[in-house]
Amino acid sequence: MAMSIETKTTQGTAECARLQARADALLGIYVQVPFCQTKCTYCNFHTGVVSGARFAPYVAAVCKEIREWRGLYRAAGLRSGEGSLFATDTIYIGGGTPSLLEPRLLAQMMEAIRGTFGGELLEVTLEADPETVTEQKARAWVEAGINRVSFGVQSFVDRELAAAGRMHRREDVYRAFAFLRAAGIGNISFDLIAGLPWQTRESWRESLEELRRLGPEHVSVYLLEVDEGSRLGKELLSSGKRYGAGAVPSDDEMAEFYELACAFLRAAGYRHYEISNWARPGFESRHNLKYWNRELYLGFGAGAHSFAGGERWANAHDAAEYVRAIESGRLPVEQRENVTAEMALEEELFLGLRKLAGIDLRKIEEEYGVDLGARIAPLENSGLVEREGDVVRLTEDKLSVSNEVFVGLMK
Numbered sequence: 001m002a003m004s005i006e007t008k009t010t011q012g013t014a015e016c017a018r019l020q021a022r023a024d025a026l027l028g029i030y031v032q033v034p035f036c037q038t039k040c041t042y043c044n045f046h047t048g049v050v051s052g053a054r055f056a057p058y059v060a061a062v063c064k065e066i067r068e069w070r071g072l073y074r075a076a077g078l079r080s081g082e083g084s085l086f087a088t089d090t091i092y093i094g095g096g097t098p099s100l101l102e103p104r105l106l107a108q109m110m111e112a113i114r115g116t117f118g119g120e121l122l123e124v125t126l127e128a129d130p131e132t133v134t135e136q137k138a139r140a141w142v143e144a145g146i147n148r149v150s151f152g153v154q155s156f157v158d159r160e161l162a163a164a165g166r167m168h169r170r171e172d173v174y175r176a177f178a179f180l181r182a183a184g185i186g187n188i189s190f191d192l193i194a195g196l197p198w199q200t201r202e203s204w205r206e207s208l209e210e211l212r213r214l215g216p217e218h219v220s221v222y223l224l225e226v227d228e229g230s231r232l233g234k235e236l237l238s239s240g241k242r243y244g245a246g247a248v249p250s251d252d253e254m255a256e257f258y259e260l261a262c263a264f265l266r267a268a269g270y271r272h273y274e275i276s277n278w279a280r281p282g283f284e285s286r287h288n289l290k291y292w293n294r295e296l297y298l299g300f301g302a303g304a305h306s307f308a309g310g311e312r313w314a315n316a317h318d319a320a321e322y323v324r325a326i327e328s329g330r331l332p333v334e335q336r337e338n339v340t341a342e343m344a345l346e347e348e349l350f351l352g353l354r355k356l357a358g359i360d361l362r363k364i365e366e367e368y369g370v371d372l373g374a375r376i377a378p379l380e381n382s383g384l385v386e387r388e389g390d391v392v393r394l395t396e397d398k399l400s401v402s403n404e405v406f407v408g409l410m411k
């Protein structure tokens with residue numbers, strides 16, 4: 001099986017390279033699968049727990065949106081795509097829990113993208129929850145062209161996983177990881193969350209130690225922001241029986257967990273390349289870098305966001321509404337905005353500074369015809385950013401307070 005995949009890729013390379021050379025832009029493609037098995041206690045995403053019978057019609061709608069994107073965009077009055085030739089080099093299938101889908105449905109979406117956009121697919125990521133991974137699925141994913149799996153591990157401590165409403169336990173991560181490696185997935189990312197109920201400094205360190213034992217190529221660490229509308233948020237607000245305020249780490253503790261992760265992952269050989277992301281050299285997420293670099297991406301599916309042709313827009317979040325609209329030949333655009341020069345400049349600063357490599361201040365000033373000296377100087381004086389020639393970057397030991405930089409830039 002591995003042989004045939006290799007052959008297919010090699011044969012396609014020359015053609016893809018020719019297409020890429022002619023393309024006006026290299027796109028990232030995002031596909032949203034908004035279904036989950038259960039709702040995690042902290043979740044505030046637009047995802048739903050629905051019958052499996054709804055998966056196939058949803059995937060059919062996504063494939064139709066992909067194949068008919070030019071016509072759908074034109075009818076919706078979107079400028080992108082008119083006369084431009086796009087190739088794609090990254091795909092990210094996220095959610096929700098896309099690993100819930102039968103592999104044949106994922107393969108259908110991959111075929112729709114390949115058949116519509118072409119290009120040499122360098123990075124194809126599937127988000128997966130550990131308990132949904134089986135040996136057969138892992139092999140089928142590789143066969144469909146998926147070469148990177150992003151795992152919602154969140155914690156290796158079962159008590160924390162149970163409190164978060166996650167379906168998997170520590171041993172599921174180990175089992176799933178072995179299936180993926182055996183199937184040939186050489187690029188695996190783990191998400192960890194700092195700030196889960198019952199988490200302590202010791203249990204956080206335990207999760208980091210377990211992560212090091214498995215050695216994924218990429219790591220994302222998120223700080224839990226408890227949304228008032230989530231189950232956890234409601235429980236905390238009402239000082240419920242299960243989670244009083246004492247059950248979740250304080251902001252100071254979360255900052256400490258983050259700093260601990262920075263030191264731990266550095267010592268384990270990971271390069272910190274974005275506020276929340278670390279990678280072994282060469283395994284930085286190509287797809288996510290497109291967001292921070294303000295490159296073009298098209299999102300397909302309910303609630304998917306896109307950025308192209310100087311516009312940002314999002315599809316309707318409601319999956320049933322999305323399917324109905326696409327089936328009737330209409331793109332359900334829910335939010336839409338033209339990115340003005342002022343907004344673009346702010347994005348250059350906010351998104352660019354998330355990367356630890358920083359931004360090229362002179363280049364941005366020249367491109368936008370502005371002088372940013374007065375905005376940057378106070379941040380530099382307070383040690384929040386550092387400057388080296390034209391490059392401005394967040395100061396590494398102040399990353400846990402990077403929000404202050406973004407607030408300072410708004411002034």
Ligand code: SF4
Binds near residue numbers: 035037
């Ligand atoms: S798996 Fe992700 S999207 Fe689904 S309920 Fe949990 S946090 Fe939300």
